[in-house]
Amino acid sequence: MIYIPKGTKDVLPQDSYKWQYVEGMAREVSALFNIKEIRTPVFEHTELFQRGVGDTTDIVTKEMYTFKDKGDRSITLKPEGTAGAARSFIENGMANGVLPTKMYYIIPAFRYERPQAGRLREFHQFGVEVYGAAAPQTDAETILTADTLLKKLGLQVQLYINSIGCKTCRAAYNKALKEFFAPHLDKLCGDCKTRFEKNPLRLLDCKEASCKEINQAAPKILEYLCEDCHAHFEEVKACLDLAGVDYVIDPRIVRGLDYYTRTVFEFVSTSIGAQGTVCAGGRYDGLIEELGGKPTPAVGFAAGIERLLIVMEQTGVEIPEPATPTVYIAGMDKDCRKKAFELAAQLRKNGVIAEIDHMDRSVKAQFKYADKIGAKYVAVIGGNELAEGKANVKCMATGESEPVAFADMCMYFQK
Ligand code: ATP
Ligand code: MG
Secondary structure: OOOOOOOOOOOOOHHHHHHHHHHHHHHHHHHHHHOOEEEOEEEEEEHHHHHOOOOOOOHHHHHHEEOOOOOOOEEEOOOOOOHHHHHHHHOEEEEEEOOEEEEEEEEEEEOOOOOEOOOOEEEEEEEEEEEEEOOHHHHHHHHHHHEEEEEEEEOEEEEEEEEEEOOHHHHHHHHHHHHHHHHHHHHOOHHHHHHHHHHHHHHOOEEEEEHHHHHHOOOOHHHHOOOOHHHHHHHOOOOOOOOOOOOOOOOOOOOOOOOOOEEEEEEOOOOOOOOOOOEEEEEEOHHHOOOOOOOOOOEEEEEHHHHHHHHHHOOOOOOOOOOOOEEEEEEEOOHHHHHHHHHHHHHHHHHHOEEEEOOOOOOOOOOHHHHOOOOOOEEEEHHHHHHOOEEEEEEEEOOOEEEEEEHHHHHHHHH
């Protein structure tokens, strides 16, 4: 027996409609905001993520599925969706086309993490990327896109926002952080000691309890924003107010990826404790240039589909169930089953969901099966019915039956 790899999950046939519902809603909301889908490969050159996600991030330092292919190239299964979209934007010269470029993706993502509820090694993301627009209303509209989806899905979430400034304000802030953390250095975890040297901002993102405690008193980035970044953040907030989106300012949000600038945000479920962040994003104006493109402002987010589904389940959001077969056609013997096969083919051509026997079962057993699959009607064809050119159609809800001519069946069930 071979079992599923640790940290991965099957979506079983009886549950896939829930995924389709969430994905369908994501596509619908994207269409409302005039965002088109981009599809990029599941694997990319490792260097893309080293540069695009950042050398000091948890993702790059310890979570990537990286391997050598048979041509001795270093390949990585994508741990997130932005780097691939950004690579494609550059490679396909989209900067010379219509700007802003608004794209969304629905992807599997791979991270070698310690599996827990809502934390998997293969998980799925719906994400949005808006490239080419630097305006604060673009940040706000991107947040609004996520907010619209989460509301349509019936989720109760709190939006937290912050600004982590640009290179200019970050330099001053990093200096302040270093001064603050220096006396605590021996109490920080090993990772944080490295972060202290390489990218002090990352210290604020540590998940170790002891580091978190020290972080509480760290200087706040908002007090170090330059004039432009401050004005930008004020305008983002004003736009969110205009759209009626509630938010809380949380100066501790810095996001897990290195390429963020200015606006950062997270939507956190108010109903589940751990792994409550269902959606996160922000602005990353340095990314496209970092990957070799022309300097291009960018903003986006990604939502974890598993986490959305967990929250929906826990809060009792009802997801519409898929339609069950309209009719099951039961045949008494071989000839009757042949007729059932033919009729089912005709019905499906006319858009009626029809099912038949595949197991050579008795009529009684076929009825049982029809009931299990939720067929609304069962049409029985016995020897007499076959001779008379009609089936005996039973409505499963009322228990009433009536004869329906084979020729009238499509009309009968299309109603
Ligand atoms: P966390 O702090 O929970 O590790 P992150 O900052 O690493 O999250 P992002 O890279 O911003 O997460 O990914 C965006 C979203 O994808 C997250 O908000 C979450 O909903 C989802 N996500 C991230 N990692 C996982 C995972 N291992 N399993 C399931 N969902 C995940
Ligand atoms: Mg993470």
